[in-house]
Amino acid sequence: MPYGLNMSQASHKMQKDDAIKLLHYALDRGINFFDTARLYGESETIMGEAFAGMRQDVILTSKCKHFRLPDGSLPAASDLKKIMTDSLHESLRELRTDCIDVYMLHYGDLEILELEEVYELFSIFQQEGLIRYPGVSVYEPEETKKALDKDFWKVIQLPFNLMDQKQGEHFHQASAQGVGLVVRSVLMRGLLTDKSFQLHPALKDVQAHLHTYRKLYTDDSQTLASLAMKFAASIPEVSSVLVGFDKVEFVQEALSIFNGDYLNANDLKMAKSMSYPDQSFLNLAQWDKNGWL
Template sequence: MRYRELGNTGIKVSEIAFGGVEIGMPYALNMSNAKHMMAKDEAIYLLNKSLDSGINFFDTARLYGESEAIMGEAFKYKRDKVILASKCRHFRDSNGFLPEVSQIRSFVNQSINESLEKLHTDYIDVYMLHYADLEILEIDEIKEVFQELIIEGKIRVPGVSVYEQNETKLALEKGFWKVIQLPFNLMDQKHAVHFDKADQLGVGIVVRSVLMRGLLTERSFNLHPELKQVQDHVQQYKQLYSEHMNNLPSLAMKFAASINEVSSVLVGIDKIEFLEEAIKVFDGNYFSDKQLEKAKSLNFPNQSFLNLAQWDKNGWL
């Protein structure tokens, strides 16, 4: 396993970040039909196997079902060997409303204290806002309470999880958030315009959705008719295949790992086979400069169309 600096935080993380959502709740391409979830003992075994394989970076969230509790049990006596990332509860309620400013401090404190209890720890290495939209990023009180938690020793590094390119831009401009977790893959490369700036500022970039929830696998070859343009586009990536990258998943993961500004690549792992395959992929044998430029040129032309949540609502997944 290879390790990279997480921006200028002083933390070194494995190139693979273990994505904890799938061990804590049902998760699938079609979220409305997601039913499968690992048994607790299997999940604990998988987490320990991942740690033994060299993965030291584990990502979870307050809203990932039982994920925090399972990680807490798995790493209760191995806390010094892992880098834990978790996320605050969503600030917006089911109607999209934000809490009153006077409630923010108690909201954040309650969320992190719940996470600390579940994770069996007294600190979280990287604590993030979960979906930091533009309005949330402009609330100074959130930054203030995060700063207090850093002083108290409950947080080592503050971060944000974002979806949109302009959210990444604003998070960088704020100058406070030291880690940004964002979607990035062969199809959707729009956040890459901010990677140089993040590198200059020493902000760690952690990328997720490298397989687009399974679309950059063989599943993409039988999509809904409304997604024909996506299916046709995915076929183009076969021209990038080589001896070391002869299938879509390995190609997609190696592409993300080939970006110098990326500190770690989040991979959803819920089977030993997936872990073993990921370990083989992240071997340091990544894209050449020529291959990387070609891959960058093959991003999906209509970036705004790439909205999995909307596709799910439309019944296309």
Template sequence: MQKRALGNTGIQISEIAFGGVEIGLPYGIGVKSEADMLTEADAIKLLHNALDCGINFFDTARLYGESERIMGNAFYGRRQEVVLATKCRHLRDPEGKIPSYAGLNELVRASLRESLQALGTDYIDLYMVHYADQNLLANEDLLRVFTKLREEGTVRAIGVSVYKTEETRRAIQCKEWNAIQLPFNLMDQSQGTYFTDAAREGIGLIVRSVLMRGMLSDRMSKLHPALKDVEAHLGKYRSLLRAGFTHLPQLATKFALAHPEVSAVLVGIDKQDYLEDALDAVNGVYMDEDLLKEAQALAYPDPAFLNLTEWDKKGWL
């Protein structure tokens, strides 16, 4: 397992980040309840296997159910071997308003205390705003709260999780955030517009949704009729499978890692097979220039439609 720099933080992270949402709550295609999830003992075994295989970067959040607590139990006595990233609770009040500085400070610090307790640690390597939309990114009070935590040393680095390209642009322009977690994959490559800008500012990029909740994998079943064009487009990527690329998850992961600005690819892992698939993709060989250009040319023509949150709300997943 090779490591890459998390921007200019001085933190070295594995190219694969273990995504912790699936071990904490029901999430993903075909996962409807806790009955479809790993037991805690099996989740801990999987986390240990990942660490022993060279993955040192683990991503979780206060809102990922039992994920933080399970990671805390798994890494008891091994804290120095892991880089932990977590995210605070959502920051708006019930009316959707952003609290004042005092309210934000109390909310963020309370969420951080909960995370520290659940993870069994006294510091977080990367602490993030869970979803930083345009209004949150423009809020100077929020930035003050997070930069203060970094100054105090409770968190080593601060970052934001975003969805839209304009949010990425604003986060980069701020010049204070150390890392940005963003969606990027074979289908939706729109965030790639800002990769060079982020690298120039020393900002680490953590790519999520690389498998689009399993759609860019061999476990995809028949999609909802409303997604028939998406399903047809997904089939085109199999034309890229050639010598050195044996299956779609490997291709999708190598595509993201072929971009040198990317610090790590976040992969949701809740089965040993998925761990092995992720490890199989990080042998230091990615894509040659010709194959990368072919993959870039196969981006979905309407990336704005690729909104998995909206698909969830509409019952398409």
């Protein structure tokens, strides 16, 4: 499905055969960790077909459906269990597997992270061999803190990038507890690239801040995207960095960037000091609602 800035009018979607070829291309070149979800369009179905017969070569992460009701409330315990159980079995069927390596709550907010039914059900899924490790996808640092304090989740997926580093305050605790951190939004939907965006006037300070990262470039061919990806990969507590691609060239570019040669200690320290001054303002979902994107 389309993903990025200015996607309200986007209609482009990869053809299934092209997507499968691209997945095979990535796998053949050593990329073995793939992230999907029940709510990501046809992604699970396509991955299931692409990796049929080679399941042992890939690590799959998927996420259950959201289960908040339209009015924002949570369903009764019995309904909640049915939603989660049905969602898992749908994922298993579409992915053509009998076990998902990392199975996640798709956005565990503070209230959801307190639901005992969730922990009971994930424990059952694990005991039955349907999932290997329980994980949770979060947005806010306080959700990460709550997830870590529960000492149950083995993987946490969270947003983290050059601009928005507020989640970093909990990385040490995650590492100490042996919790894997999977970082998303490393390019902020394409904002942290060298594409020419003329942002809404309300975002003029954001646009100005993007230009300050040029002082971190190590050579004339450096790009903001490569800097952003190398920055995320330079954080020792980060287990995996999620990037999307719909062209072979993007896979090739990612492989050239994630080559083990990342920011040195001084450059990493400087990059950490250059996060956006008002971290709470960095809310792309709210910017969308405001009509700024």
